[in-house]
Amino acid sequence: MEKAVFEKMLSRVQKPGRYCGGEINSAVKDRRKVSVRFAFCFPDTYEIGMSHLGIKILYSIFNEREDIWCERVFAPLDDMAKEMKENGVPLFALESRDSIKDFDFIGFTLQYELSYTNVLYMLDLAGVPLRAKDRDENAPIVVAGGPCACNAEPLAGFTDIFFLGEGEKVDLEVIDLYKECKKSGWNKKEFLRKAAQIEGVYVPSIYDVEYNADGTVRAINARDGAPEKVQKRIENDMDKAYYPEKFIVPSVEIVHDRAVEEIFRGCIRGCRFCQAGYIYRPVREKSPDVINRQARSLIKSTGYDEISLSSLSTSDYRRLEELLVKMLSWCDEEKVSLSLPSLRIDNFSEELLEKVSSVRKSGLTFAPEAGTQRLRDVINKNITEEEIMRSCTTAFRGGYSSVKLYFMMGLPTETDEDIVGIADLAGRIVDLYYSLPDRKKGMAVSVTISVANFVPKPFTPFEFEPQISREEMIRRQALLKESIKSRKITFNYHENRTSFLEGVFARGDRRLADVVERAYKSGCRFDGWDEFFNLEKWLAAFEGCGIDPAFYTARTREFDELMPWDHLDYAISKDFLIRENKKAHGGKTTPNCREKCALCGANTFGEGVCFEKRQTVL
Template sequence: MSLSSHQFESILSRVEKPSRYLGTEVNSIRKEGANYFRVGLAFPDMYEIGASHFGLQILYDILNRDESIAAERIYVPAPDMAALLREANLSLMTLETRTPIADLDILGISLLYELNYTGVLEILNLAGLPFYSHERNETHPLIIAGGPCVCNPEPMAPFFDAMLMGDGEEQLLQLCRSVQEFKKTGGGTRRELLKKLALMDGVYVPSFYTPSWDEKGLQRLEPEEGQPPSVKKAVLASLEAAPVPLRPVLPFTNPVHDRLRLEIARGCTRGCRFCQAGMLYRPVRERSMERLLQITEVALAATGYDEMSLLSLSTGDYGCLADLMEHLMDRYAGEQRAISLPSIRAGRLTPELMEQIKKVRKTGFTIAPEAGSQRLRDVINKNITEEEIVNTVRDAVSLGWNQIKLYFMVGLPTETDEDLQAIVDLADKLRRFRTPQGKWGQVTVSVGTFIPKPHAPFQWAGMISLDEAMEKFRFLRSRLKMPGVQFKWQHPASSHLEALFSRGDRRMASLLVRAWEKGCVLDGWSDYFKQHLWDEAIAEEGLDVDFFVSRQRSLDEPLPWDVMDIRVTKDFLKSEWEKAFAMTLTPDCREGSCAGCGICDFDTIEPKLFSEVRTEKAAPPRMPQHFRSLKVNFEKTGPARFFGHLEMIQILLKALRMAGVTFKFSIGFNPKPEIRFGDTLPLGMASLCENFTLTAGAEISAEGLEDRVNPFLPQGLKITACREARPGEKEDPVLYYEVRSTDPFDPQKLEAFAVKEEWILEKPGKKGKVRLLDIKKFIVHMDITEERVLSLSLRSWEERTLRPAQVLTAVFDMTPEAVSNLEIIKVYAG
């Protein structure tokens, strides 16, 4: 059943964070009509996690550049929305055009985290699609997977028609065009289509590989005739000319990454032996500084972000980092646009870089030593010393950072209690540094459990048991109870489940279905993770978890993920495994000779590096020295009524920046634009008369401001007027509302209210106290103007206010659900 606009708005009024489901974001792309080849790009987690994912932003941009393709986004709905969809027998749809997922040509699902796997089943179920590929036919969309978890495709293989391994920029577009052409020419069966797709680099078709298990329980795959024993990953030769989303979608709500993402490099050759990503994303390919500056200029103008993040597996190793930071901060610091770096390698974060970062505000500071002792850091090939860690933190604290985050793992191969104690000793040493103001450093020690991931040198290791992990966490927690140190840890139960799906084979698929049927979904969220249901499902499936998770594997046994050739040779991984126990370091090949990992053919696949070249810096824009105060009126109607107050503020600030409006900023460590809003509108209420006061540069004229800003606002938000603010002007004393209902208002209840001298409402106060309010003192006027239309005017009384919803509940005996289905509009203030 498809979803009408009325049903859609009715449902939105009953869920938390309804803006997750609007699809009206600035820079989102809607292609209406039946002639498009429709591709759904799905992220198997909730909107605020997936909406800012950079990989999906890239693919969304690439596909929508093709005039014949409409790419649209899909996320897992929160449990309240999922329940309402099922209750109403409504299908999950794409955000942009509300196309039912079952009507798509291709559904592409990103697999980035094993605990998202139940989200895949949730999407398929809400779309009305069979889980298993063999249960689907030509009437269903082609369902494909991509993302780093495809490096071991087997746990999810039974659900997908095809799986893409490697860089997706070229492969996904080629795959879509192949399917388009196949459909246009009436090419034949789905099997014939899949045979054509299997010829592409990086495309694995699970149905062409038959699993069998030997007496030890080891899976082997037998390819059909004509299929290779393993599938080579797709590699993008260079980032320099690769497409970049210059107008990325601006997510609503509070996304985990609300900033411009700049991918400065892809790949890492540091060679940490636990690190899967360091093997999967080889070789290193950097973008030139000139290209990055061009991208930044265009993308900031198209998004209004006030923060940039430099993305890379090892940001500190980028060849032009110091020069790039200097250029960016010279250009954007005056506009109070900050730069944040991901976890950065100790020794690479120099005082000069820190000085650049703090020009606007001190963004997060995270170092990942991974292990506490030098001995164990040598085992894992983490080529940093304690001296480098200490010096980096000392420099940071001396420059004003007093919040330092450190990340470690427990359960690494050869770990002893002495290695754990070294974590404690390091934290104790670092907490003693003081800022120039005399503040002690605050050190957060975050610890997770090591998971031996496929295609990393430690893939043969076993994972420590739950009991062992808990004992190690207790050891650390008891010893890190010291002033200035906070200890955080991830429960090893979720890490063990992650390991099971990371290291498992096709037998995991039925476990996943059973767990989903029991109610497991959104397992990456601690609020939703249900360990007892997973334990039940594992027991009912009869799976030996230790066989997959805790057992150290033989170097010559077949591995479920051998079917995926990441182009790093198994011989290299074996040599690194052996070097670990000899505590022999392998240097980064960008600083020494080739390590022989096998990724490069030195023809099309090889490192692409840039070195610092001093170039003339662009003159920074002249910032205003004089300011004026502007009173701006705006409407909040239609889908915009589902914006929360704080997210609406961020939407407006981004739009003002995109329109070229300069701000006056507050003074302090975290400067904010000087902007003040009037009455906070309840979620779901529309208004024709909202306002805010903005202190802007004196060159910004009130005249025509709405024409400059409105093109950058989402549907339903609209600036209607702007004028100079008057000193000392007060808020409007009376607010006028119109309330529309699908059912008639009861005139007898209104008459009963009118004849009483007072009408007492119990209003919950602070600390559980109940306040008694006479709502008649707040109501200026209330009348049923039409059978289903109520006119209501409210004023404040003794510095207290009343909401229309409270009046409707008290006078007309409406339930909260009934009130949520009303259309309440603030029509006038005066």
Template sequence: MQTTDISPQITRPARYLGGELGSLRKDPATVELTVALAFPDVYEVGMSHLGLAILYHLLNARDGIAAERVYAPWPDMATELRTTNRPLTTLESGRPLATCDIVGFTLQYELSYSNVLAMLDLAGIPRRRETRSAEMPLILVGGPCAFNPEPLADFIDAAVIGDAEEALVEVAQAVLAAKQAGESRERLLERLAAIEGVYVPSFFAVDYQADGRIAAIRPLREGYVKVRRRFLADLDGAPYPTRPIVPFMNTVHDRVAVEIARGCTRGCRFCQAGYIYRPVRERSPGRIVSIIEDSLAHSGYEEVSLLSLSTGDFTCIEPLLKELMTRHADDKVAISFPSLRVGSLTEGLMEEIKKVRKTGFTLAPEAGSERLRQSINKGITEADLLDTTRSAFALGWRIIKLYFMMGLPTETDADLDAIVDLAGQVKRTGKGTPGGADVNVAVSTFVPKAHTPFQWEAQLGIDETLRRQQRLRDGLRQKKLRLKWHDARLSFMEGVFARGDRRLGAVLEQAVDRGCGFDGWHEHFRFDAWEEAFAACAIEPTWYLRERMEDEILPWEHIDCGIPKSFFAAERRRSRGGDPTPDCRGGKCHGCGICDFETLRMRLIDDVHMPPRPPAREQFTPDQEGRYRLRLRLAKDGRARMISHLEFMNVVQRAVRRAGLPLRFSQGFHPAPRISFPDALPTGVASDAEIIDLELYRPVEAEEAVLALDAQLPEGLRILAGALVDWRTPAPATSIAASVYHVRLPSQPPADLDDRLAAFLAAEHVPALRDKGDGRRVEVDLRPGVVELKRRQGELILTLAKGSPTLLAGHLLGLEIDQARRLDIRKTDVRLVEGAAGAGSEEKFHCEPL
């Protein structure tokens, strides 16, 4: 998408810019197949998803294939696209989705399904498979929700079930071969059905009984009876991207993310991921260290997240963590674990984690009582939890988050009260912690998922969910603890679609037609519209929350996750008796049927061999006396003018890290880089005069530093000048007395513009309304911040000590603020207070003292 296509009213325009460092745009002349990797949620959520990043780089590594990204536009941008009749396009090349060969959606969450249909609508791609022509893209889905893709079955051509690294490449090759051979869509689908792990919904028919249950799932192709999940046998040998795309804006997970293991053997009976990602496959510590080293060098991130379903279970976690801290602690790079299992945490691990800064500390007991934890096979005791939290508080953590579920099978009010009691005990383990200790309690509602021992269980309805939430709220309030809960209506909808069938496709269409979208976002979720959609289709949604019979045909019966239904049924019976199933990592095999013990097997790696450490370089320490200031003048143009001030700061900070400049940091628990920025430039305004100061702990050659840093800046940002100045020189925000802006006049400026300028300068006060960005406007006085106004050769020249050039230009030209934001405005210079330029730097920076 071009920056000129983005309305000034659009929030967070950086979502739609593309061109981020690390993004790849191939020459169209070399591309035979285009794959749009689509994430049905907003950019900052999608950019945090590791799976899509892996597939992006894997496909782009292939000659002739271009993988490009597209995310669900926020409602204001979606409205803009509809109003202007423009299609949804990819970020890399602005290619309309309808002209791609494949559009592949990742399904991470059931409440994103409405966005899938909305994105098809915005792309001009017919929703239903049978109404699309052969020229339309192949619509593909994958991800955990693809293990029951039936609610979307009428809208998709195929689904990749399981690990996609190899399967998606094979799908792309099949589509390319069919395209080159001029084959029909039906023949292409036959090619795809021959690929292991690829499900083609049109090759199955579903019959229903009078009571609504499924009577049969009939295969329509001989030999195509079940679709077995695709497995990646060796994680360590799989390609992994080390040049991550670095967004302009902050994303949900703004860090280097490395998958250290895939799969889990704990066997928690509610956990779909624990079953559909078996067996455990670890990546070697040496490979992990190399990936992190390269990723940090190419990104400039200051945090690394070690990803797996249970990171603490990783075989070599302690030596790995110690090695990472040895290599990166001096560079102020923190290590975080998104998933910590009680019992796998040791004081040694926690000591390493806190060396740079204490990242989040979340523990998931799941249930409050020992009985219920035994039933779900959680495998931790109250004593385990209290020992862990006691250690965390003693090591300096002040807040611990506890995550529970309510509505688990056989749960009673006594189990709910046990959550309250356990949370209170955890808080008491922090008694005496300097600064105080606190506990945050988060409780979600249990949603039965396909391919788990609890896939047959009933789910709580809305009223009962609200009752239990209130009981927890009341109990925790008495102990002065806070509760964060999941909206009962959202859990209800998730449960309906998690175990839904093809009949829900009609409901989904009705809901999207009624304006539903971004259903996982409270501010956009419209339960009333969903109720209308169910009513219009004569479907009672609570029917999908009922308990299923074990001999009942389930909607996902023809999807083989690798574990037989009989194993899940046996685990369900064990749960009712409170019988544990031990972790097979170090004990007896569960007999779940996943492993063939040859190619497909558990792969645990205990080899702690590490790659050579890079040559040691001088590091900043707080007691160093050296203080040097490097002053830079930057240009901000093109797409970069559409990034906000905070985003601009992030881009520069990460570029400085990548350039390896000897930057000083603040002290304390959260060390921050010492970089001084000017006052915020309005979004959409270009600049040739952004003055930035870097505080260094040793001197550098200014020219070398400028070249190193300029090479790390994304398109639209460039360094115009650089010079070392006295470290006591005032920071830009305090040393800039005024900024000069050039505003290109519209083709027909007001006839009395000269009179307006004179009247403005003669006035003592000039009131105007300023938009606060939240729908409110406040009155401000424009006159005090204006130093000088000129009109020259089709331009206004504004010299401002403070204030918005956009607001001032709009006022002078008689424009509404929306129109003013479309003006071509450029900051061309700054004027500094006397002595603020730094000795000898005035000429380099074209800055004249005011």
């Protein structure tokens, strides 16, 4: 692309910095000296995509290899897309500004279902045929990974390869196979057939799906010697797993503009609504020394003055105190603020609070998820109101005056009593604040309750459950709103329209490909953004394809129904999910992985928490 043309385009768009590249620590290579070009696409804006940890890890892993050049691609907003069209510029990679149509691989990370139209949007902008079957021998191989790959069946028709689980090793194995196949006479079908033999690789085109008359799946058949079940990949030893020493430091502000250090993968808790809590099993920790060393090197190479510890539940890290002591010894001196997101209420100690606030006081967030103890037992969120109150007391005495609480609405077995319970709980926290004589004086308490809509997800005990209708979501939101009595309480809630669509795709099947394509062609994109989301267009797309979205959301699925994702193996057994579902309906909780093994199946990897000494034994 001509530089003058590019600058002219940029001078006409909003926030042009996000299309520029050239950031510190970005990988610029000589295109003649690499043999594989990989376009790493995040199907959302630069600001969102650059905040994602996975892209940073894989970008660095690829670019450490001299023969691979991995570049970043984000979805341009409308104004930029218009400039690109008018100037005949197809979608390009940030580093080289070369068109990605000529790359070897186009890879998408699928972080949320509502980014599916953006996958099509980006392929289209690149000038690559949308459907895998319409792409010729020389077209780029379109791959995708990330949490949604555990059931990305709605995208099966557009994707050549899905990576299941963690991508660090499997991505490179596929690239190596690609190089080999290129050398020995390229045949795409042959390459895909061979790729399907690699553990963690799912090639959707060699699996045939048959349906019953009622629309449910009858059978999923593997062809060409592909495995009947594709197993996900994981990194076994987190201390030896690759972690980048450098992050790209964006020159324009992004959403999470800070260094991020991953401390463990997986979660011991087993909250029954939480997909991440199951698909990332088993829990595998990094040791404090490794974390400390990696964190320090990140701070040095980026110049960030903030670092956040990343995991699904930070306070479940067994050696957190030890780690904090290590890290705070240099964070203070180097004026680095340390943030600990995802703290759980139940094991939140006073000392811990003091340690974090000695650097900088950030807000307090808790996630009780449900308003009553009964419902918290159903979803296996093993915390009591007493624990919540105790943590808040600690926090208020420690000088905090604002608390954020996360809840979900539409959970299985939920009644109006549970909804009103959310307001009551928030009200009791307000009362608690004013009852404390040693609270910080002169500050008004502020309690924010954020309520998300529950969306049943694959590989959770609630994968069988119906999702409540949009009308019912609206009714329950209104009920909660009128139940809030104090003006110290702020109530935020999610859009019901997007939750509904998320519900359709989360447990969708291949037949939804037509709907995605139709919706995209009618103008749907950036569906995760309220200002762009257009429900009417989506409903028209469903109707036009003769597909009833309620089939995917409103139905209770039988335990013996074959799910569209049942050929994908995330080491979570169906028996376990059924047991957990039954326990949920009986209001029975399940101890966390450290207390007692619930026999989910994740021990097949021979690693992590499954092989730790149990607390009960110690």
